[in-house]
Amino acid sequence: MSINITEADSSHFIDITLDGQPLKLHYNDCGEGSETVVMLHGSGPGASGWANFNRNIEPLVNAGYRVILLDCPGWSKSDSIVCTSSRSDLNARALKEVVDALGLDKIHILGNSMGGHSAVAFTLENPERVGKLVLMGGGTGGASLFTPMPAEGIKLLQGLYRAPTIENLKKMMSVFVFDTGDLTEELFQARLDNMLKRRDHLENFVKSLEANPKQFPDFSPRLPEIKQQTLVIWGRNDRFVPMDTGLRLIAGIPNSELHIFNQCGHWAQWEHADKFNRMVLDFLQH
Numbered sequence: 001m002s003i004n005i006t007e008a009d010s011s012h013f014i015d016i017t018l019d020g021q022p023l024k025l026h027y028n029d030c031g032e033g034s035e036t037v038v039m040l041h042g043s044g045p046g047a048s049g050w051a052n053f054n055r056n057i058e059p060l061v062n063a064g065y066r067v068i069l070l071d072c073p074g075w076s077k078s079d080s081i082v083c084t085s086s087r088s089d090l091n092a093r094a095l096k097e098v099v100d101a102l103g104l105d106k107i108h109i110l111g112n113s114m115g116g117h118s119a120v121a122f123t124l125e126n127p128e129r130v131g132k133l134v135l136m137g138g139g140t141g142g143a144s145l146f147t148p149m150p151a152e153g154i155k156l157l158q159g160l161y162r163a164p165t166i167e168n169l170k171k172m173m174s175v176f177v178f179d180t181g182d183l184t185e186e187l188f189q190a191r192l193d194n195m196l197k198r199r200d201h202l203e204n205f206v207k208s209l210e211a212n213p214k215q216f217p218d219f220s221p222r223l224p225e226i227k228q229q230t231l232v233i234w235g236r237n238d239r240f241v242p243m244d245t246g247l248r249l250i251a252g253i254p255n256s257e258l259h260i261f262n263q264c265g266h267w268a269q270w271e272h273a274d275k276f277n278r279m280v281l282d283f284l285q286h
């Protein structure tokens with residue numbers, strides 16, 4: 001039976017204290033089940049849990065998982081923040097407050113890009129709270145062996161934060177996915193509206209970069225500490241976080257495997273949603 005889930009019906013807010021600062025965070029809470037999968041979105045302007053993962057929720061809910069989509073501090077309907085240190089670790093501390101407040105002893109984490117970096121940061125600090133990890137297009141910062149950094153997509157992303165126009169959004173999204181055929185005017189407008197609703201988020205991301213250009217630290221030396229079963233998924237044509245980062249992750253994380261989608265950019269969970277969902281379900285269930 002397919003469960004029809006809407007953003008509005010699953011929308012919740014939670015008050016936490018992060019580094020001594022009160023913050024109201026937004027999250028979507030979908031389905032019920034004895035196991036919870038937390039999905040963490042990427043760092044693009046206008047990104048949100050729902051925008052990143054709306055193609056991935058129902059299969060997991062229909063399989064009996066509770067799915068929580070957290071909007072990280074500084075995105076979507078969550079409160080603003082300026083990050084002058086590691087954004088990966090800041091998001092991890094916020095996630096810890098949320099899972100404690102919701103009484104979740106153990107979670108699986110599925111992280112996209114910045115969400116992957118944050119999932120690794122959370123796991124390194126709270127290993128006893130993590131079941132399995134799925135990392136897509138992210139998991140650690142650090143330089144690519146083959147691609148000049150910052151990657152072209154990251155330059156477009158940062159440019160879009162500084163000049164949030166539909167033209168710059170289209171430039172970024174055209175590099176974002178392999179097949180731009182699915183990128184409709186409606187999707188662009190919805191994303192732009194989301195961005196412009198929260199200019200404070202745009203301004204604070206720029207302030208954060210000025211304070212600390214290395215928002216996502218390189219966790220490579222600590223990856224062997226991660227004992228969780230980990231599925232790493234990448235797009236071969238990822239022009240935001242180069243695919244060799246995925247190789248670095250499986251070289252470091254002992255119990256890990258890597259799947260590379262061909263003809264796929266930075267959004268494997270969206271570009272190849274059906275196969276991605278089957279792969280994630282199989283990984284979680286076996």
Ligand SMILES: O=C(O)/C=C/C(=O)/C=C/C=C(\O)C(=O)O
Pocket residue numbers: 041042043044045047048052112113114115138141154157216240241
């Ligand atoms: O710079 C990095 O390592 C991480 C980049 C991102 O997190 C980019 C992700 C962008 C999205 O997911 C988006 O929806 O715009």
